[in-house]
Amino acid sequence: RADENHQIAGYVIIAGNTRPLEDLIAEQTRYIFGLDGHISASDQEVLEQVDQQVRRVKTLSREDEPAGKVFGTSPSYWLDLDGYRPHQEAATLDFPMLILQGERDYQVTMEDFANWKAALAAREQIRFKSYPALNHLMMRGSGRSQPSEYEKPGHVAAEVIEEIAHWVREH
Secondary structure, eight states, X not given: OGGGOTTOOOEEEESOOOSOHHHHHHHHHHHHHTTTSOOOXXXXXXXXXXXXXXXXXXXXXXXXXXXXXXXXXXXXXXXXXXXXOHHHHHTTOOSOEEEEEETTOXXXXXXXXXXXXXXXXXXXXXXXXXXXXBOTTSOBOOSSOOGGGGGSOOOOOXXXXXXXXXXXXXX
């Protein structure tokens, strides 16, 4: 646990999600299928299967462990994640934090960034920074972010590295 490690001086959170992973999977799948402006019948079928898996995750119990995988992994994985809300836990910690977000990120969105801001609004020593041209990998792009961007070699944007370095020097 973060509050038990006394060697920690602070946290840098980059594209940190605040919502349940199963919800993000459904949202991301819809986003990707909607990039061309059309949801085909086969896309709709996949979306319904994803929604079915999301419902299954939300109703899992320890007795479901032998029942097979959900989203390709064991029920125990999903049960372990159940109730994990990092932004709410972060609000209980007394450490400086730097929260960074790419505004073109479709995996962890500006909704998550807003949740971080809301959860940590009363805290001092918290810096929030978002980058309009960056995606989930903190790499530059334009227009709507697409999965194909992740296949191109690239680097984390210099301004992100500079922001982290500046913050680390401060703390």
